[in-house]
Amino acid sequence: MELDLDDLEPVSRRSTAAIVADRLRHAIMRGTFPPGAQLGEVEIATRLGVSRGPLREAMQRLVAEGLVRSERHRGLFVRDLDAADVRDVYTARAAVERAAGLLVVAGDRTEAVVVLTAALADMEAAAAAGDAVALADADHRFHQQLVAASGSPRLRRMADTLLVETRMCLAALQDNPPPPAELVAEHRALRDAVRDGDEARLVATLEKHMTDTVARILDVTPSPRSSRPHPPAPPDQPL
Amino acid sequence: MELDLDDLEPVSRRSTAAIVADRLRHAIMRGTFPPGAQLGEVEIATRLGVSRGPLREAMQRLVAEGLVRSERHRGLFVRDLDAADVRDVYTARAAVERAAGLLVVAGDRTEAVVVLTAALADMEAAAAAGDAVALADADHRFHQQLVAASGSPRLRRMADTLLVETRMCLAALQDNPPPPAELVAEHRALRDAVRDGDEARLVATLEKHMTDTVARILDVTPSPRSSRPHPPAPPDQPL
DNA sequence: GCTCGTATGATTGTCAACAATCCGCGGCGT
DNA sequence: ACGCCGCGGATTGTTGACAATCATACGAGC
Secondary structure, rough: OOOOOOOOOOOOOHHHHHHHHHHHHHHHHHHHOOOOEEOHHHHHHHHHHHOOHHHHHHHHHHHHHHHHEEEOOOEEEOOEEEEEHHHHHHHHHHHHHHHHHHHHHOOHHHHHHHHHHHHHHHHHHHHHOHHHHHHHHHHHHHHHHHHOOOOOOHHHHHHHHHHHHHHHHHHHHHHOOHHHHHHHHHHHHHHHHHOOOHHHOOOOOOOHHHHHHHHHOOOOOOOOOOOOOOOOOOOOOOO | OOEEEOOOOOOOOOHHHHHHHHHHHHHHHHHHOOOEEEOOOHHHHHHHHOHHHHHHHHHHHHHOOOOOOOOOOOOEOOOEHHHHHHHHHHHHHHHHHHHHHHHHHHOOOOOHHHHHHHHHHHHHHHHOOHHHHHHHHHHHHHHHHHHOOOOOHHHHHHHHHHHHHHHHHHHHHHOOOOOOEEEEEEEEHHHHHHHHHOOOHHHHHHEEEEEHHHHHHHHOOOOOOOOOOOOOOOOOOOO
16 A cells, blocks of 8 residues: 655754754864854854854853864854874774774675765866865765665764764865875775775774874974975974 | 872862762662652752752753653653653664774774773672672673773763663662672673674674673563563553 | 544744943043 | 953853644544
8 A cells, every 4th residue: 555655754853953064064074164163153153044043052062072062151153173183083084984894894785885875976077177175075985875875874884974074174285185186095995805805904094094194194284385204293383 | 299189079060960960860769759750849859958040950851861851831851761762772772882892993992801801700600699770880880881991982971861861761670680690691792792803793792782682671670570481572662 | 434624722933132241441540 | 561450242051932843533424
């Protein structure tokens, strides 16, 4: 008796707080609000067309995610990440994506290969076009769908949060983009490892990708203009 | 010129939203609000002596953590976890605690051994006294401090959330406690692995602990009174 | 007898105003 | 000239009330 009504989403959309949180997350990710910037409640509320009530709820959600820092009677500020935070984000990402990758390899990986290949194609296209932001978008989607393919909602949520923080880091130095060739090559290696179902190679490639990326970020951080080869990891210099 | 004023917390305490979020988290953890229960805003707000504004902010924080589920114009409900969620919590915990354990072993593990030994002693005392809730508390603290000793704030936050969910699972079947002897033994093995700095043994012990625990939980779930040995993992039976 | 439409009660979503607190600036005293 | 004190402006924290929405119960119609 059933038609194909399987995937009809009910009209009851999400709460406005969730929508506002998404909007703000996107804005922070894009760098619209630079790290350390104060988020005035009234301005943002009026700009989004909502009152301060829902806006504050959305802010609390972002605080729980660690994207904004709340100082009592001072205001809400976008968290600025120092070098230690960058390393921390990538160690956490390594832990989450490793677990997700193992689940993907252990399960049905055909669908995963499809979506990963699609994201990889977008990366290649963006790299060819020299579009840094599209490249970052595709990179983001690659890792997002890798974790999503694991079928673990908790790993997925953690990865989403961490990926937003990753974009925050990258937005701070988007004038100094990573070499697209290496990036694409590393992701292709990841896709290949998933395709072949090679656990060990997937894990090794993933961890190498993480350490490489954090090195790429931190090496160029201290002085964005000079590209000296390898200053041995400055202690804690802020971005 | 400095006295020992290092750890003086400023008078400006945290926002009330954070406080009520902590309070609610504790209540959910203890099982005061059973899974699936509706959380009436006015009742809880009046009971806590705050208005609905801060309470809603705290609720959004808990929603972001995945502890409560919000249905638009219906209300807020404590998330009830089925068997798949239990497995998911423990796979995520395994990923996080594995990474944290590796960081601990790679770094200065003397302090970690101290706090882990203290938590282990509490577990032994609770086990000897037959106090199930104290045992669960000590267990909680053991894993919490293991991750905290890694020095990674993001792993710490993830672990805290996951540990609360773990307690939610356990609260649902606290009338069917796990055998204390095995629990203590496994944690002692974990502490020993950390003490000896044996990466491989630590990881192996950790993953065994996780799979053992999830098996303990799911085996007794279908019919809490009958303790048949090993029904091979019921597909998705709710708690 | 069953189903559909309607009234009702309660709960959530939203808003605008009030109170408390903090930062920056000018004036005063030393 | 330097430091302390108080004030003004602005922002956040909180509150209570209003509007929108949904679940339930009851009665009419087929």
